[in-house]
Amino acid sequence: MQKGIYRNLSSLLRAPNSELRTRPSKKVLLIFPREKGIKFSNDTRYPFPVLGLTLLAALFPKTYEVKIVNEAVEKIDFDAEADLVGITGLTCVIQRAYEVADRFRKRGVKVILGGAHPSLLPEEARDHADSVFIGEAEGVLDQVIEDFETGQLKPFYKNREWSHLRGMPLPRRDLLSKRHPPFFKVIETTRGCPNRCEFCSVPTINGHRYRLRPLEEIDRELSSIIRKKGEYLFLADDNVTARKDHALGLFEIFKRHQVRWMGFTTVQIAEHEDLLRKAQESGCVSLFIGFESLNQENLDGVSKRFVDAGELSKRVKTIQDHGIGIHGSFIFGFDGDDRSAFKKTVNFVQGNNIELPTFSILTPFPGTPLEKRLEKEGRIFDRDWSHYDMSHVVFEPKGMSVQELQDGYLWAQKYICAPRSILKRLLWGPKNHFFYFLMSNFVLRGAQMDVIRRIKNSQPRTITNSQISITQ
Numbered sequence: 001m002q003k004g005i006y007r008n009l010s011s012l013l014r015a016p017n018s019e020l021r022t023r024p025s026k027k028v029l030l031i032f033p034r035e036k037g038i039k040f041s042n043d044t045r046y047p048f049p050v051l052g053l054t055l056l057a058a059l060f061p062k063t064y065e066v067k068i069v070n071e072a073v074e075k076i077d078f079d080a081e082a083d084l085v086g087i088t089g090l091t092c093v094i095q096r097a098y099e100v101a102d103r104f105r106k107r108g109v110k111v112i113l114g115g116a117h118p119s120l121l122p123e124e125a126r127d128h129a130d131s132v133f134i135g136e137a138e139g140v141l142d143q144v145i146e147d148f149e150t151g152q153l154k155p156f157y158k159n160r161e162w163s164h165l166r167g168m169p170l171p172r173r174d175l176l177s178k179r180h181p182p183f184f185k186v187i188e189t190t191r192g193c194p195n196r197c198e199f200c201s202v203p204t205i206n207g208h209r210y211r212l213r214p215l216e217e218i219d220r221e222l223s224s225i226i227r228k229k230g231e232y233l234f235l236a237d238d239n240v241t242a243r244k245d246h247a248l249g250l251f252e253i254f255k256r257h258q259v260r261w262m263g264f265t266t267v268q269i270a271e272h273e274d275l276l277r278k279a280q281e282s283g284c285v286s287l288f289i290g291f292e293s294l295n296q297e298n299l300d301g302v303s304k305r306f307v308d309a310g311e312l313s314k315r316v317k318t319i320q321d322h323g324i325g326i327h328g329s330f331i332f333g334f335d336g337d338d339r340s341a342f343k344k345t346v347n348f349v350q351g352n353n354i355e356l357p358t359f360s361i362l363t364p365f366p367g368t369p370l371e372k373r374l375e376k377e378g379r380i381f382d383r384d385w386s387h388y389d390m391s392h393v394v395f396e397p398k399g400m401s402v403q404e405l406q407d408g409y410l411w412a413q414k415y416i417c418a419p420r421s422i423l424k425r426l427l428w429g430p431k432n433h434f435f436y437f438l439m440s441n442f443v444l445r446g447a448q449m450d451v452i453r454r455i456k457n458s459q460p461r462t463i464t465n466s467q468i469s470i471t472q
Helices: 007-013 017-021 051-057 091-106 116-120 122-126 141-149 202-206 215-225 244-257 267-271 273-281 296-301 309-321 340-351 369-376 402-416 419-428 434-457
Strands: 027-032 065-070 084-088 110-114 131-134 156-158 184-187 232-235 260-265 284-292 325-332 356-361
Touching (some): 027 051, 051 065, 091 110, 091 116, 184 215, 244 273, 267 309, 273 309, 419 434
Parallel strands (some): 027 065, 027 084, 232 260, 260 284
């Protein structure tokens, strides 16, 4: 799920014990749904902890018994005793979310749907739920609980303003299955993104205003979860360095706790070597950077004018020279792309030794500016939400056929996750955190190859190496 929930519940959570004892005891089941046997290209053998549901769980009254089920690692007990079920839904798994919701509602259990897809298409989600959370739940969950207890749940709940991040309770990590790996801790330090990328749903769900969590509260949370030197920390923020002063303060905290961390940022960080130096000193292992395209026309067209395509190689080297590896994201299918985009991108990744590359197909997620534009142009032909996994073509591209885009993506993905390609990047590159990236590449490779096989088996033909040659 994508994050949410806290502030106006603080008075409820601080209520006197006598007041809490008057609340009826309820059983709540929070579910992260997944289709059985279906993998996505960013899946790992051991899934990252689901931060959003642990944050949500922390907001329920202490008299409520809350359980979290991540269907990626455990089965849902549809006969479980539950008074309320909350289900988060990404677009690519929303059909499964609806199936789960329908089964519980058939038993008479109240169901609330939330997360990315229900927030973007609440009317659709309402057909499968008693209530729908639109956007963040902070400031409205207390009202939801009151309405639930009085039997007067409303169809929709939406916060009237973006919440502050002060006073967030600690996530209920203790509710996660033991199958979640203990060596990755996930935290949130900021929310929202000031950029306006056409294809991104984050501003629609979390807003453009960049909100900061107080540094002292982040420090306290780390003190409660970091047990030893060198533990790995993953930042769920959409852009951890959008406010330089906050980032510098954050890095000092990470340095003091002696963690190793990964987070999301933009390639613009290469313009601030003091920020890079502090990130390195604070234990930064990897930065996830959305390069998206090597074509300036594409970047300009999707509101990423702040990126200079001609400077990308230089900026990559600057980041790597500071001992930080790059998890680079690239997207195929922009209007300026033709069949040459696959070869150019693969050559860029290999030539610049991008430690951990990921490829995607441009996807017009509901509610995004991209979806509105392509719908207006009559180019979206597939509304099967299970195909909105960034590995299927669901619209008519401009510079190539649908089949060429699909096949080119599969070819590039297969090339880049081949053992020979992985070893070449890592052995010829700067060798930043070599064993971490070696493990990460091969862990992701399993899911990537599964996606390739699944899509190829459903396609009439695939592109061959003779059709697209690679410069070694």
